[in-house]
Amino acid sequence: MNEIQVLLKTFRLLEAVSQNRLRAVNHTLHCTTMALTHTLGFPRVGERRELKFALESYWQGATALDTLERVVADLCEQRWRRQADAGCSWVTSGDFACYDLMLDHAAMFGALPRRFGLDPSRFGLADSFALARGTPEQPALEMTKWFDTNYHYLVPELEPGQTFSLHASRYLAQLNAARRAGHPVKAVLIGPVTFLRLSKCAVPDQKLSLLPALLEVYAQLLDKLRHEGIEWVQIDEPVLAGDLEPEWQQALRTAYHRLQSERPRLLLATYFGSVLPHLALLTTLPVDGLHIDVVRAPEQLQPIAAALPATSVLSVGIVDGRNVWRCDLRRALHTLRPLQVERGERLWLAPSCSLLHVPYSLDSETRLGSQVRSWLAFAYEKLDELEVLRRALVEGEDSVTDALTQSDTAVVSRQQSRLVHNDYVAKRQRAIDPSMSTRPSPFDARIARQRAALSLPLLPTTTIGSFPQTPGIRAARAAYKRHELNAFDYLQAMRAEIAHAIREQERLGLDVLVHGEPERNDMVEYFAEHLFGFAITEQGWVQSYGSRCVKPPILYGDIWRPDPITVDTTRYAQSLTDKPVKGMLTGPVTMLQWSFVRDDQPREQTARQLALAIRDEVGDLEKAGIRLVQIDEPAFREGLPLRRDDWPHYLAWAVDAFKLASCGVRDETQIHTHMCYSEFNDILPAIAALDADVITIETSRSNMELLDGFAAYAYPNEIGPGVYDIHAPRVPSLDEMQRLLERACQVVPPQRLWVNPDCGLKTRRWPETVAALGSMVQAARTMRARLQEQGVDQPA
């Protein structure tokens, strides 16, 4: 670079800095006069899933880390620009993660599991993937649901006496990138109490003792942010929407008192439910503002607004961050206006929670019917709604007449639409009677008949349903959707995959086979495509974990099933083998939980409609000669309300929906269910009440810990604890599986045990799948022989 170039560059830099200062000054002036808007978080994966493709390409070794970093920088830049363009008073920084935000916080606080042997001060993005995906030597961190969402976070592993140290360069670099782009920035952090509560400690009782040390790194970070000139930090404590034992309430007090000096202003963000039970605590915390979710818990607004000091900011989560329905703007204004009078610029408007859980934009949708489309708002549209609300409050409703009229029209159209209300469904629902939710005989009688009909060995081996979704399968489906492959050829291609899966399973020696689900893009979306009352998006991707995304279907109307959905594929698979083939369906609670569902009727009513449709499918499979049907309910636990007081009601209707779907079959037909990535031990009575003949569960990442609960509860029916983790590419050794199986045999009578992986194999490749299943079958055979030697070969 010559001298002139250097001078020019310096000049441009100075110019940029002074422009940013000017913007910041304007921003401060602007903020003192009116309600502000902001978002708690934003989708990360990219409008066209750019992050997913960049990650997967890097993991495959096809691109370098630099390329991934460039994609990340572009994505961050786009998200901030979009927030700024929509009029947000701050852009949010700190909510982006390449794989997961809890993982990034653990790394930022130097809390790396010792078993990986990583140095926190030299920790980079590549290391974070080792924790997230495992290495040949070390299994990945556990992954579990983020509250009641379909997003999965990685569980930090802490140990007694854990030390923490601050490594915030990546976090700060992102924040400074936002500022360099000229945006006023609000930083966001997962709060210390939520971070600690969601982490795993080798000695659980000692977890809280780690708080003081953890607070020191938070304090250092906040101090750094203050030095950086950050005015506001949003600090997320969603644990406040759940029950908190007195010691955890005390932890909140300790935390925020410790963090009260040398820091920017703090907005304590709560979401996913009411924080009213903690109101007394909240009003005493030394923070500068509070965000509350008034979509999930509208009842908390008035009491909180009344109790919160007038000097505090109240951020009202008025636009639904968890669902895709357009906001009823007129109603929202009615709610907000008194607050605007009381609080002025200390009223902030926001989505109820981070927008991570909704798709990017309706602009990408070309095939939604115009009526349904008019009822919807995705992340971009939700930001626009906030801006309309802000303008209506500040400049008057006349300034946004068109937007208000459109909102009114959508409200009325949804209430009256024939797309939503179907008399046939209403009539069927009225005809439901309790006998439909009970099997003809109790489990003991049923299982005897099933054993006679199926003649399975001790420790029968099976899989959870899906086999690898290969690039070939995906390409065939993509070509079919683009009309480049005709329906007949697509069907043939899927049949070839089914035949291949059956051949492989026979070769491996599995006892109960599956067709492999090649025709399913996703276990929820596929069924939604075949049911009336659902709309499917083209680009409505939402991150589920890491690079994996789902497109939750939109359940807008009464549900009914025009035709059988899975009978052809299952019957075809059964025609290829003498071994029993298990039919594979998604249960009503999971269909509900993983879709964007109606907010105009209780969830339980929607669940009943779904259950009726699935019941019809189960009946048709039975008629087609299928002897086992698995009804997957991986979201059963996730649907549980965050507060225990609300559990009984949910569990009653959720169990009822499953039973309505599953109980219409003969004793000889064996009903399986499957659940994964959840803690089940606190809902075992409800799981037992499902009365599925067999339940397969994820257990291997937690070393079969989950099974102890089933054993302690004396779970009465058959169980298949997963003997290997399928979410990481690592192929477990035969020895590992054998150890897990031994452990399972010690806690559950072997006569009631099945042997299977943790979950479906759709994310795996065939070579790993064959290798792992081969070992699994071998482990089962070895154990079977050992049990037979001990004389444990008769049903219990």
Ligand SMILES: CN1c2c(nc(N)[nH]c2=O)NC[C@@H]1CNc1ccc(C(=O)N[C@@H](CCC(=O)N[C@@H](CCC(=O)N[C@@H](CCC(=O)O)C(=O)O)C(=O)O)C(=O)O)cc1
């Ligand atoms: C069991 N899990 C599930 C959850 N939620 C669901 N709704 N479904 C689940 O199965 N929650 C808990 C766990 C989460 N686990 C997973 C596991 C795997 C995925 C996953 O693999 N997602 C895929 C997307 C799946 C899909 O819908 N595929 C479509 C479209 C494929 C596609 O991208 N097509 C390209 C063209 C491809 C080509 O030409 O080859 C395109 O359209 O541009 C399909 O198969 O048709 C993912 O890729 O992330 C999710 C959750």
Ligand SMILES: N[C@@H](CCS)C(=O)O
């Ligand atoms: N049958 C599904 C269950 C996933 S939870 C599958 O195997 O992919």
Ligand SMILES: [Zn+2]
């Ligand atoms: Zn599963």
